[in-house]
Amino acid sequence: MEIQLQYYLVVSCFMLACGIFGFFVRRNTLAMLIAVELMLNAADINFAAFNRYLFNDALEGHFFTLFGIAIAAAETAVAVAIMINLYRNLNSIQTKDIEDMKH
Amino acid sequence: MEITLQNVVFAIVAAAMMLCSFLTVTTKNILRSVTYLLFTLLGTAVFYFMLDYTFLGAAQIIVYVGGVVVLFVFSILLTRSDKNLNARLQPSKILSAAIAALVGAGVFLWCMLTHNFASQVAPTGEELDMKVIGQTLLGADKYQYLLPFEAVSVLLLACLIGGVLIARKR
Amino acid sequence: MEYTLFIMLLPVLMFLFLGLAGHKLKPTLAGLLGTCSLGVVTILSYFTAWTYFTAPRNAEGAYGAITVFNFQWLHFTQNLHIDLGILLDPISVMMLVVISTVSFMVHIYSMGYMHGEKGFQRYYAYLSLFTFSMLGLVVATNIFQMYLFWELVGVSSYLLIGFYYTKASAVSASKKAFIVTRFADLGFLVGILVFGYYVDSFNFQIVGASTAFHIGVVSDAARVMIPVALGLMFIGGAGKSAMFPLHIWLPDAMEGPTPVSALIHAATMVVAGVYLVARLFPLFIEFAPNVLHLIAYVGVFTAFFAAAIACVQTDIKRVLAFSTISQIAFMMVAVGVCTSVNPHQGGLGYMASMFHLFTHAMFKACLFLGAGSIIHAVHSNEMSQMGGLRKYMPITHATFLICCLAIAGIPPFSGFFSKDEILTACLEFSPVVYWMMSIIAGMTAFYMFRLYYGIFWGKEAEHEHAPHEAPANMTLPLIILAGITVGAGFIPFGQFVSANGESYLIHLDSSVATISFCIATVSILLATLIYRKPQQPIADALGRKFADLHRAAYHRFYIDEVYQFVTHKIIFGCISKPIAWFDRHVVDGFFNFLAWSSQESSWSIRGFQSGRVQQYASAFFWGIIILLSVLLYVFFGGVCA
Numbered sequence: 001m002e003i004q005l006q007y008y009l010v011v012s013c014f015m016l017a018c019g020i021f022g023f024f025v026r027r028n029t030l031a032m033l034i035a036v037e038l039m040l041n042a043a044d045i046n047f048a049a050f051n052r053y054l055f056n057d058a059l060e061g062h063f064f065t066l067f068g069i070a071i072a073a074a075e076t077a078v079a080v081a082i083m084i085n086l087y088r089n090l091n092s093i094q095t096k097d098i099e100d101m102k103h
Numbered sequence: 104m105e106i107t108l109q110n111v112v113f114a115i116v117a118a119a120m121m122l123c124s125f126l127t128v129t130t131k132n133i134l135r136s137v138t139y140l141l142f143t144l145l146g147t148a149v150f151y152f153m154l155d156y157t158f159l160g161a162a163q164i165i166v167y168v169g170g171v172v173v174l175f176v177f178s179i180l181l182t183r184s185d186k187n188l189n190a191r192l193q194p195s196k197i198l199s200a201a202i203a204a205l206v207g208a209g210v211f212l213w214c215m216l217t218h219n220f221a222s223q224v225a226p227t228g229e230e231l232d233m234k235v236i237g238q239t240l241l242g243a244d245k246y247q248y249l250l251p252f253e254a255v256s257v258l259l260l261a262c263l264i265g266g267v268l269i270a271r272k273r
Numbered sequence: 274m275e276y277t278l279f280i281m282l283l284p285v286l287m288f289l290f291l292g293l294a295g296h297k298l299k300p301t302l303a304g305l306l307g308t309c310s311l312g313v314v315t316i317l318s319y320f321t322a323w324t325y326f327t328a329p330r331n332a333e334g335a336y337g338a339i340t341v342f343n344f345q346w347l348h349f350t351q352n353l354h355i356d357l358g359i360l361l362d363p364i365s366v367m368m369l370v371v372i373s374t375v376s377f378m379v380h381i382y383s384m385g386y387m388h389g390e391k392g393f394q395r396y397y398a399y400l401s402l403f404t405f406s407m408l409g410l411v412v413a414t415n416i417f418q419m420y421l422f423w424e425l426v427g428v429s430s431y432l433l434i435g436f437y438y439t440k441a442s443a444v445s446a447s448k449k450a451f452i453v454t455r456f457a458d459l460g461f462l463v464g465i466l467v468f469g470y471y472v473d474s475f476n477f478q479i480v481g482a483s484t485a486f487h488i489g490v491v492s493d494a495a496r497v498m499i500p501v502a503l504g505l506m507f508i509g510g511a512g513k514s515a516m517f518p519l520h521i522w523l524p525d526a527m528e529g530p531t532p533v534s535a536l537i538h539a540a541t542m543v544v545a546g547v548y549l550v551a552r553l554f555p556l557f558i559e560f561a562p563n564v565l566h567l568i569a570y571v572g573v574f575t576a577f578f579a580a581a582i583a584c585v586q587t588d589i590k591r592v593l594a595f596s597t598i599s600q601i602a603f604m605m606v607a608v609g610v611c612t613s614v615n616p617h618q619g620g621l622g623y624m625a626s627m628f629h630l631f632t633h634a635m636f637k638a639c640l641f642l643g644a645g646s647i648i649h650a651v652h653s654n655e656m657s658q659m660g661g662l663r664k665y666m667p668i669t670h671a672t673f674l675i676c677c678l679a680i681a682g683i684p685p686f687s688g689f690f691s692k693d694e695i696l697t698a699c700l701e702f703s704p705v706v707y708w709m710m711s712i713i714a715g716m717t718a719f720y721m722f723r724l725y726y727g728i729f730w731g732k733e734a735e736h737e738h739a740p741h742e743a744p745a746n747m748t749l750p751l752i753i754l755a756g757i758t759v760g761a762g763f764i765p766f767g768q769f770v771s772a773n774g775e776s777y778l779i780h781l782d783s784s785v786a787t788i789s790f791c792i793a794t795v796s797i798l799l800a801t802l803i804y805r806k807p808q809q810p811i812a813d814a815l816g817r818k819f820a821d822l823h824r825a826a827y828h829r830f831y832i833d834e835v836y837q838f839v840t841h842k843i844i845f846g847c848i849s850k851p852i853a854w855f856d857r858h859v860v861d862g863f864f865n866f867l868a869w870s871s872q873e874s875s876w877s878i879r880g881f882q883s884g885r886v887q888q889y890a891s892a893f894f895w896g897i898i899i900l901l902s903v904l905l906y907v908f909f910g911g912v913c914a
Contacts, residue, residue, distance in 0.1 A: 022128025
C-alpha cells in the first residue's frame with residue numbers, strides 16, 4: 001500500500017494543532033517560540049508533500065520549504081535576541097510580565 | 104494489501120512525531136520541551152527523506168536541529184529564572200486553547216480530506232539531483248530562484264544585524 | 274419738530290454718562306448734571322406742547338398726529354415691522370409735559386432728600402434711565418416700541434425700588450414688582466402678537482390714534498380675535514397700573530426712596546396702563562366695547578378695595594400707595610365707561626381720564642414729596658411717630674393740605690374738576706357705577722384727611738430732636754406742584770384732549786358737582802370729628818367693634834397670602850416639583866445613562882488592549898477560522914463531510 005498524501009497532511013495538521021495549542025497555553029515566551037517552530041514545520045511538510053505528490057515535475061514546493069526553513073531560522077534568531085533583551089530588562093520572560101507598555 | 108518497510112517506517116515516524124509534538128506543548132519543563140521539539144524536527148527530516156527530498160532533509164537537520172534547537176537551548180539557559188516554575192495554569196485557559204486547536208484542526212482536516220486531490224499516489228521517487236537543485240536555486244530563468252535566494256540572503260543579513268543590535272550589551 | 278429727539282436723547286445720554294463715569298464725579302455735581310439735563314428736557318417738552326397746541330388744527334377740527342420720525346427696525350413681513358420713532362398727538366404731548374415736570378421736580382427734590390446717601394450718582398443715573406424709558410413709552414409710534422419701553426420702565430422701576438440693595442425687604446419688593454409686572458406683560462405680548470396677526474400692522478398711525486381713523490376691511494375671524502387681543506393687552510396694562518389682582522407689588526414698592534415713589538409709583542409709570550388703554554381707545558370702542566366695560570368694572574372694584582385698605586393703614590407711604598391704586602382705578606373706570614368716541618355722547622370719560630391723570634400726577638407727586646419731607650424730619654414712616662407736625666413744618670403742611678383738598682375733590686382745586694368729569698361720565702353710563710364711585714370718592718376724602726390729621730394734628734410723638742422743616746431744594750418742588758394743583762383745574766382740557774380730537778368746552782354738571790362736593794365735605798367733617806383730637810374714642814370703638822374687618826383690611830385682605838399659597842403649594846408643589854424631578858431624573862438621567870453606558874462599554878472592551886500576546890493571537894486565529902469557514906461555505910458549500 002502506498003503512503004497516501006492524506007497521511008502526511010494528517011500528521012502536519014496534528015503538528016499544527018499542537019503548535020496552536022502550545023502558543024495559546026504557554027507562559028514562557030520561549031516556549032511560545034517553540035510552538036511557532038512546530039507550526040512552521042507543519043507548513044513545510046505540507047509544501048513538500050504537495051510538491052512531491054501533485055507537482056512532481058516542478059520544484060516550487062521544495063524551494064518554498066527551503067526558504068521557509070531559512071527564514072524561520074532567521075526569525076528565531078531575532079526573536080531570541082529580543083527575549084534576551086527582555087530578560088535583561090525585566091529579569092523575566094513570562095508573558096504576564098510583558099503586558100504593560102513601556103513607561 | 105502489502106505492508107512495505109516504508110509503510111512501517113512511516114507509521115512509526117509519524118506516530119513518534121505526533122507524540123513528540125504533543126509532548127512539546129504539554130510538558131512543564133522547558134528543556135524537555137526543546138528536546139521533544141528536536142525529535143519532532145528530526146521526524147520532519149525523515150519525512151523529507153521519505154519524500155526523496157534529500158537535500159531538504161539535510162538542510163532541515165543542519166539548520167533546524169543543528170542551529171535553531173541549539174539556539175533555543177542557549178537562550179533558555181541564559182534566561183533561566185526561578186519564576187518560571189510558579190503560578191498554576193488556569194483550566195479555563197487550557198480548555199479554550201484546546202478548543203481553538205481542535206476547531207482549527209477540524210477545519211483544516213475537513214478541508215484536506217474532502218478534497219479530491221489529483222493524485223493520491225507518489226510517483227516513483229527519483230532522487231532529486233543536486234545539480235538540478237543548484238541550477239534552479241541560482242538560475243535566473245523562469246521557474247528559477249535566484250531572486251528569492253538573494254532576497255533571503257538580504258533578509259539573513261538584516262536578521263543578523265538586527266539580532267546583534269538587539270541583544271548587545273548597553 | 275426734530276428737536277423732540279433731544280427730549281429722548283438727553284436722558285439716555287445722561288444715564289450712560291452717570292452710570293459709567295458717575296462714581297468718579299462728586300455727588301453734587303452728578304446731581305446737578307442730572308437735574309440740569311432734565312430741566313432742558315422740561316423746557317423742550319413745554320416748547321413742543323406750545324408748538325403743537327398752537328399749530329392750526331387739521332381738516333376734521335382735531336389736532337393731527339405728527340410722526341416726527343419713524344425708523345423701521347425689524348421686518349417680519351411686508352406690513353409687520355417693529356419701528357422706533359416719535360409720535361406726537363394730544364395725549365402723548367400731554368404726557369410729555371407731565372412726565373418731564375414731575376421728573377424735574379423729583380430731580381430737584383432728590384438733591385436734598387438723597388443728600389449724603391451712598392450711591393447718589395447711581396440714583397441719578399437710574400432716574401435718567403427711567404425718564405428716558407417713560408418718555409419713549411408715551412411717544413411710541415408702534416405698539417412694539419411701546420412694549421420695549423414698557424419693559425425698560427419695568428427695569429428702571431426694579432433698579433430704583435431695589436436702590437437700597439442691602440436691605441432684604443427692598444430687594445424682595447423690587448423682585449416682586451418686576452415679576453408681577455413681567456407676568457402681566459406676558460399677556461401684553463401675547464395680545465400684541467395676536468393683534469398683529471389679525472390686523473397685520475403694529476403701527477399706531479394705522480392701528481389707532483386719538484383722532485378718527487379706520488383700520489380698513491377686517492375679516493370675521495379678526496372681529497372675534499381683536500377683543501381677545503385687546504383684553505390680553507389690558508392685562509399688561511393692569512399689571513403696570515396695579516389693578517386688582519395684580520396690585521400686590523405697589524404697596525411693597527414703597528421700599529424705594531420716597532422721590533422714586535413720587536415719580537414712578539404715583540405719577541408716571543403706574544399710569545402707563547391707563548395711557549395704553551387711551552392709546553388704543555378707538556379700537557376698544559369699535560371692536561371691543563365689552564372689554565372696555567369689563568375694564569370699568571375691574572376699576573370700580575379695585576378702587577373700592579384699595580380705598581378700604583387705605584382707611585386702616587398706619588404707614589404714611591402705604592396709605593398714599595393704596596390711594597394711588599384707587600385713583601388709577603378711577604382713571605380706568607373713566608375710560609372704561611365710554612361708549613363712543615364722541616365726547617358729547619358717551620365719550621366724555623376719555624377726556625376725564627386724561628384730565629385726572631394730569632391733575633393726579635401733580636398732586637400725588639406733591640403728596641409723596643411732602644411725605645418724604647415728613648419722613649426726613651421724623652426718620653420714620655409710621656404715623657405713630659408723627660403728630661402735631663404743623664407747628665414745625667409750615668410749608669410742608671400747607672402744600673400737603675392743598676393736595677389733600679384736591680384729592681378729596683374740593684373746589685377750586687384741580688382734583689375737584691377732574692373727578693367731577695369722571696363722575697359725570699359714570700352717570701352717563703350707569704347710575705350704579707356713579708353711586709359706587711361717589712362713595713369711593715367719599716372714602717378717599719375720609720382716609721386722606723385721616724392721614725392729614727394723623728400727621729399734622731393729634732398727639733405729638735417723642736423725638737430725639739425737634740422735627741424741622743425741609744431744606745429749600747425740597748420745599749421748592751412742593752410749592753411748585755401745589756401751585757400747579759391749584760391752577761390746573763382751570764385748564765380747558767377739553768380743548769386739547771378728547772376722544773375724537775374735537776375741542777369742546779368742559780361744563781360742569783351742577784347736580785353732579787353739588788353731590789360730590791357734599792359727599793366730600795361730609796367725609797372731611799367725619800374724619801375731622803374722629804381723628805383731629807389726640808384722643809380718638811370713636812376710632813377705637815369702631816376698631817373694637819369691627820376688629821376682624823379691621824385686621825383683614827390692615828393685612829390688605831390677605832391677597833398676598835393667597836398668592837403665596839398658590840405659588841408655593843400649587844405652582845411649586847404640583848407643577849414645579851414634578852417638572853424638576855423629571856428634569857433631574859429623566860432628562861439628566863438619560864444623559865447620565867448615556868455617559869454611564871459609554872463608560873461601561875469602554876470598560877468592557879478595554880480588555881481588547883490587554884497587552885497579552887496570546888490573546889491577540891487567539892483573536893487573530895479565530896478570525897482566520899471564521900473567514901475560512903465562510904469562504905469554504907461560500908465556495909464549496911453544501912459539501913459536508
